[in-house]
Amino acid sequence: MLRDTIRVGLILGWKQIRRANIWTTSLIVFIMMLTFLNLVVVSGILVGLIEGSVRAYRNQYSGDIIITTPTGEEYIEKSSTVLRTLDTIPGVREYSARAVEGVSVEANYRIRRDPQEVRDTVATRVVGINPISEDSVTNIAHYIVEGEYLDSSDEGFVLLGSNMLKQYAPDFGDIFPTLDNVHPGSRIRLTVGNRTKEFIVKGILKSKVDETSFRAFMLENDFNRFVGRTSLNVNEVAVVVEDGVDPAKVKQAIIASGVDGYAVVRLSREALPKALEDIMITFDLLGNAISSIGLVVSSITMFIVIFVNAITRRKYIGILKGIGIRAGAIELSYVVQSLLYAVVGAGIGMFITYVFLVPLFDAHPINFPFSDGILVAPLSGTLIRLTILLISTVVAGYIPAWMIIKRNTLDSILGR
């Protein structure tokens, strides 16, 4: 009995769809596709906006794992032991050790005539690096916008992050001081404690990761001589794991080897400022809220479509009931219609999302002021949203059909 009801419902629904106006059907499918994209893409871009920052943080600064100085320590004790240990850990592809120190950078001191005039200075951190290993870990050379990247023989040269320079960060000038008229070839003076030394700017780094664009970089030998660090200890080590290797397992191996006795070992995501994680959760909620409005709109659209369809076919619904077709079969025919619209619309939406949009945003991220936004659309989340869309569509299709079908059979046939 139920089987016959389902069979007749499917036939009636399918026949109605096949004989429906192609433009009307296309429009409904188009609306369902937009609804699906709204569900997936809006929250995907909002989350992707932060995910872009997270990826950039990992790719341009932390690597997969970041080993840092414990709180209260000046640097990572026994850094050379830590680095030697990393050489033995399976899955570590490469790493970059960085020595970091707070400095004051002064520019335009040569043209400063009046001793009372405010010095053109910024406070920042200077990082001593091996330029080859740093570039292989963070691809830092890619972010040079003026001048050139350091090579191993560039003693006396520094790279400056663009956010310290007025021409790149004019807005910061109101909040943080910036250096005026500094370009490759400019001479700047760095001061650590009572040590001051003049360096030549070799290149300008521009990135949306503060750890790159708010720092100065020099050769590690220059750093040690300038700062007066004789121990060769470093402050942070960015580690990149081999493709296909789980960074969490490598992190556990590093900890198991005793490195956590000297340093703090964290995955890139664990090292993120908590605010970023909170913003990501907030944006996800915001995206869901915006998407749910779209879901309500699409449900109402489907309700109206099915209601208009059912009300204009009220006479035929009455006839079907009159000749003995069960209400369940007629209701199912409308549910089949709404479900098919949703499945086709969402199917096209999924195709567009995964074949076009995700690769497109990966290749050409959206240029937001503080991150390169990508589209985050994990399949599991998409399937959950798809299920919600299908359920809401089925309900939106069923209710109007039920409303019309429950009316008196004879009244429906006679149109009264």
Added chain:
Amino acid sequence: MITLQNLVKNFGKGDVITKVLRGINLEIKSGEFVSIMGKSGAGKSTLLYQMSLLDIPTEGEVIVNGINTEIFSEKERTDFRLRKLGYIFQDYALLPELSAVENVMIPLLMRGLTKKQASEKAIGALDAVNLAHRHDNRPAQLSGGEQQRVAIARAVAQEPEILFADEPTANLDTASGESVMKVMQELHKNKGQTIIMVTHELEYAAYTERVIELEDGQIISDRKLR
């Protein structure tokens, strides 16, 4: 087969009540071909709707094959119509998106026949009403007479115990009307089909064997023609 006892049907509420059927008592036996006649507003279609379980009387009882249909739920009434009764409506009442054969097949599929069985039966029914060449045409591609014959095929294919026809010739020209009446007459003669038909045209009532005449919701005559 059908017994009506003190059947009353009123429309409206409160003070504005229209009494359409005023205590009808009637018995129709199996195998009869009955026409119900009367002027417009006499209550003939309303009477048909009560007998065919498409409507519920205000008072009185409709007993079909000894079963008092008063106790039926809406679902049971639908199932009863599917299994025991057949309908031919004035305006054919075919589903526009289905072909002739599909229109006939739908109630058969609802009754649990396989697609093959339903298809064979539908084709047989259409052939019987001389529509062998119109199986795959949709209603819009058929003339009024052809559409009504599809409706007859749909009703007959279910092998109903009682076939109800509500002014089946009203929208047809004379030739088509006569063709439809001949089909119904053959059904009655060859298969002993019980048919209850509403008409206001005497020439079509002449095809039947019993004529019941209504006036102001009451039976004023009930006579056998043959």
